[in-house]
Structure formats: C-alpha cells, structure tokens
Amino acid sequence: MTPNSTIxxxxxxxxxxxxxxxxxxxxxxxxxxxxxxxxxxxQAPISVRGGNPTLNITTGWPGSEPVPVVNTATSVxxxxxxxxxxxxxxxxxxxxxxTLKVLATGVSEGVAAPEVTLVxxxxxxxxxxxxPSTGTWTTTTPTxxxxxxxxxAQGNSAExxxxxxxxxxxxxxx
Amino acid sequence: xxxxLIEPIFxxxxxxxxxxxxxxxxxxxxxxxxxxxxxxALILCHFCLVGRATAQIYGSDFHTVTxxxxxxxxxxxxxxxxxxxxxxxxxxxxxxNIGTVVDQTTNLLWGVNSANRKITARxxxxxxxxxxxxxALNPTQGTAMPEVTLSTTATxxxxxxxxxxxxxxxxxxxxxxxxxxxxxxxxxxTFTVTN
Numbered sequence: 211m212t213p214n215s216t217i218x219x220x221x222x223x224x225x226x227x228x229x230x231x232x233x234x235x236x237x238x239x240x241x242x243x244x245x246x247x248x249x250x251x252x253q254a255p256i257s258v259r260g261g262n263p264t265l266n267i268t269t270g271w272p273g274s275e276p277v278p279v280v281n282t283a284t285s286v287x288x289x290x291x292x293x294x295x296x297x298x299x300x301x302x303x304x305x306x307x308x309t310l311k312v313l314a315t316g317v318s319e320g321v322a323a324p325e326v327t328l329v330x331x332x333x334x335x336x337x338x339x340x341x342p343s344t345g346t347w348t349t350t351t352p353t354x355x356x357x358x359x360x361x362x363a364q365g366n367s368a369e370x371x372x373x374x375x376x377x378x379x380x381x382x383x384x
Numbered sequence: 385x386x387x388x389l390i391e392p393i394f395x396x397x398x399x400x401x402x403x404x405x406x407x408x409x410x411x412x413x414x415x416x417x418x419x420x421x422x423x424x425a426l427i428l429c430h431f432c433l434v435g436r437a438t439a440q441i442y443g444s445d446f447h448t449v450t451x452x453x454x455x456x457x458x459x460x461x462x463x464x465x466x467x468x469x470x471x472x473x474x475x476x477x478x479x480x481n482i483g484t485v486v487d488q489t490t491n492l493l494w495g496v497n498s499a500n501r502k503i504t505a506r507x508x509x510x511x512x513x514x515x516x517x518x519x520a521l522n523p524t525q526g527t528a529m530p531e532v533t534l535s536t537t538a539t540x541x542x543x544x545x546x547x548x549x550x551x552x553x554x555x556x557x558x559x560x561x562x563x564x565x566x567x568x569x570x571x572x573x574t575f576t577v578t579n
Contacts, residue, residue, distance in 0.1 A: 255443030262448040272458040273493030273551050284447065291442050301449075308451045328449075358451040362497045362549040367452045369499060378446040 255291065256381040259351065260284030265358035267308070278359035286314070287351040288341070288381050295341045296384040298334035299326055301377045306330040307370040308360040312377070314338050317352045319345070325357070328375060339384060455498055457577050461554070462491040468558035470514070480561045488521060488555040492542075492575060495549040501577050502526070502545060504538035508572040513564055516571055517557040525550035531557070538576060545577075 263281045270276035288297060297320070299312060306329065313325040320341035338352070364370070470483040494503065503526075505518055512534075518541065519531035526545035542552060 254445065256445050258445045258447040260447075262450070264450040264452065266452045266454065268454040268456070270456040270458060270495045270497070270549075272460040272495040273549060274495065275549055276453065276456055276495070276497065281449075286445075293440075295442065308453055310449060310451055356449055360451075360453045360497070362456070362495050363547050364497070365453070365499065365547050366455045366497045368455050370453075373451040375449040375451070376446055377449050378444055380441055380444040382441040 254289075256286065256288045256297065256379055258284060258286050258354075258377075258379060260354075263356060265310075265356060267358060267360050270362065275362060276360050278357055281356045281358075282315070282353050284354045284356075285351045286354055286379050287349055288319075288338075289349050290319070290345070290347055291341070291343055291381065291383075294343050294384050295381055296320070296336055297338040297341070298380050298382065299328070299337040299377060300332050300334045300380075301328040301330065301375045303328070303330040303373050303375040305371065306373050306375075307364055308358060308373050309364075310373065310375055311357045311359075312337070313355045313357075314352045315355050317350075319347055319350045322352070328377060330375075334378075334380060337379065341381070341384070453497065456495060457498065457501075458493075458495040459503065459575050459577050460493045461575070462493065463489065466490055466554075466556055468516075468556060470558055470560040472560075480563055481559065482562045483560050485558045486555060487558075488553050490554045491551050492520070492554055493551045494545065494577060496545060496577055497547050499547055500579060501547075502543040502579075503541050504576050504578055505532070505534065505541040506536055506538040506574055506576075507534040508536065508574070509569060510536055512569045512571070513567045514561075514569050515559040516569065517559065518573070519555050519557075521553040521555050523550060523552035524548075528552065531555075534571065534573065538574075538578075541575065 260283050263283050265279045265281050267276050267279050286297070297314075301310070303310075310328045311325045312328060314322040314337055317338055320338040322338055323336045326335050326337060466487050466489065468485045468487055470485050472482045474483060492503070507516065516534045517531050518534055520528035520542050523542055523545075525548035526542045528542055529540045532539045532541070
C-alpha cells in the first residue's frame with residue numbers, strides 16, 4: 211500500500227491530493243515568513259510607521275509666499291537600548307527645490323531636538339537625544355511633524371519636478 | 385551566558401584574554417608571556433580609539449516624503465476703488481487741457497511661481513470720455529513699462545516679474561480737455577499675469 215492510496219478515496223486522483231498538500235505547505239510557509247517578517251519589524255530597534263507622506267503646497271498670498279503645509283501622519287517607533295542612545299535624521303533628495311523640515315512631537319523617552327531642516331546630502335543630524343537605557347518603557351512612538359514650504363522664487367513642481375526625499379532615521383549610541 | 389556587548393572592543397578583549405589564559409598554561413617562557421600581554425594592551429588601545437570614533441548603530445529605517453508645489457498665480461489690488469476728480473480749478477484760459485489729477489494711493493501685489501511672466505492692464509470701458517493713464521512705481525520685482533493710456537486691449541504694465549512675490553504703487557492720471565465737456569467715466573481695471 212502506497213502512502214497515496216491510504217489518503218485517496220476510491221475513485222479520487224492521488225496526484226490531486228499531492229497538489230493540495232503542496233498548496234497547504236506553501237501557504238503555511240508563506241504565513242510563517244510573513245509572521246517572522248512582522249515580528250522582526252516589531253522587534254526592530256527603530257521603525258518608521260505610517261507610510262510615505264506627500265505634502266502638497268497649493269495656495270499662496272500675493273505679496274507674501276505660498277502657505278506651508280504640515281503633515282503629522284507618520285511616526286517613528288524606537289526601542290530601549292542597552293546604553294543611552296539618540297536618533298539622527300538625514301535625507302537624500304537629488305535636485306531638491308523646496309524646503310522640508312521635521313520635528314519629533316510627543317517624545318516621552320528622550321529629548322526632541324529643535325526642528326531639523328532636511329537638505330539633500332546633509333550629515334546625520336540629532337533628532338531625539340538622551341534616550342534612556344533604563345526605566346519601565348520598552349518602546350515609544352513619537353509623531354513625525356513634517357513641514358513643507360516654498361517661496362514663489364523657488365518655482366513649482368510642473369517646472370521643477372517634485373522633491374522626493376528618502377528620509378533615514380538611525381538609532382545609535384549617544 | 386548571552387551578553388549583548390555594547391562595543392566590539394570588549395568582544396575582542398575577552399577573546400584575547402581567553403587565548404592569553406590558554407597560552408599561559410602552555411607557554412613556559414616568561415618573556416613570551418610578556419610579549420602577549422603587551423600585544424594585548426596594544427590591541428586594546430587600538431580598538432579603544434577606533435571604537436570611540438565610530439558610534440555603535442543599533443538600527444535604521446527610512447521612508448519617502450514627497451513635496452509638491454502647485455502652479456500658483458495671484459494678483460491683487462490693495463483697494464477696491466480709486467476716484468479722480470477734475471474740477472478745473474487750475475485751468476488756464478486759452479488751453480484745452482483743463483486739468484490733470486494723479487492718484488497713487490493704491491498698490492498692486494502679486495505672487496507668481498512660474499517662470500517668464502508679466503502683468504498686463506486693461507479697462508472695460510470701451511469709449512471713455514476722458515483719458516486715464518497708468519504706470520507702475522517702484523516695483524519690487526520686474527520692469528515697469530512706460531505710462532500707458534488704458535484701453536480695452538491688454539497692455540504690458542510690468543514685465544519680467546519671473547517667479548516672484550512683489551508689490552508696486554499704481555499711479556493713475558486722469559486728463560480732461562475742455563473740448564471733452566463734463567461727465568463721469570467709470571472704469572473697471574483688470575490686471576492679468578500672463579506669459
């Protein structure tokens with residue numbers, strides 16, 4: 211008696227059962243991979259949450275400048291580390307035309323630095339400092355407050371193109 | 385014991401200490417042992433310096449932030465209405481021009497973030513009884529055109545404003561001739577940002 215004949219009922223195709231088993235195995239494997247990836251993300255020392263925001267500047271006053279736009283839809287989650295740590299921020303934005311600033315708000319662990327102006331190719335700049343290595347906390351998730359602004363002299367996206375920043379947050383020993 | 389080390393220096397140091405202890409048991413010569421101790425000290429110093437220079441990074445993450453700026457074109461006058469009254473008080477006998485009145489109490493403001501722009505001016509009054517002239521004074525951006533007599537055809541008023549935010553003073557001049565009689569002209573003056 212072959213293994214297939216023990217599973218397959220009379221008149222059923224043993225090959226079909228093998229296929230079903232393969233699909234189930236693959237599904238289980240995929241679930242494990244997704245779970246591991248999710249756990250890895252959750253356990254990461256730092257993670258940016260809320261996706262990739264877009265800030266649209268659409269209005270401006272004559273004799274003044276376009277009205278800045280604020281976005282607070284994203285946040286940064288970080289874990290307590292073995293030593294006092296800090297988070298730095300930097301960006302790459304080739305051909306940057308407009309101004310983008312970021313500020314951490316609602317910081318409960320550590321001290322938020324003053325608003326950082328994100329400039330293409332900038333050195334990593336302190337964003338949250340003095341993150342304690344002790345205490346009852348494990349993770350915290352302050353809000354990222356992005357402010358985009360532009361002057362009339364800086365032009366518009368139709369002529370200059372959009373500014374696409376890759377903003378990187380790094381947690382390191384202070 | 386599973387210890388998460390803060391700096392690589394300690395990992396190297398502990399490793400080296402283990403080797404040293406193992407060698408201590410086997411090395412018979414005291415001189416060789418001394419050499420090992422000195423070597424250990426040198427390596428420790430080296431890693432101390434290098435280790436301090438590069439701070440340990442626990443992790444990084446990134447996302448993409450996009451900034452878009454729409455095409456914005458704004459132009460605005462500082463006041464809704466200007467009134468010029470020619471009374472003929474200064475009229476000179478024998479001259480057709482019975483009076484010229486000037487008003488420069490209003491300003492034009494603009495904000496334009498497109499390149500190669502200019503501002504034109506025109507009136508809605510097709511057949512004015514009196515002449516109404518206009519010129520830009522002290523523009524903060526661009527080049528003021530010579531004074532123009534307003535008509536229903538848009539005429540260059542301020543050129544080369546480019547991408548800018550600025551202001552200028554509007555100087556209106558009303559001219560009446562004796563031959564034109566008396567009356568009132570009501571103009572709606574329109575300023576347009578254009579290529």
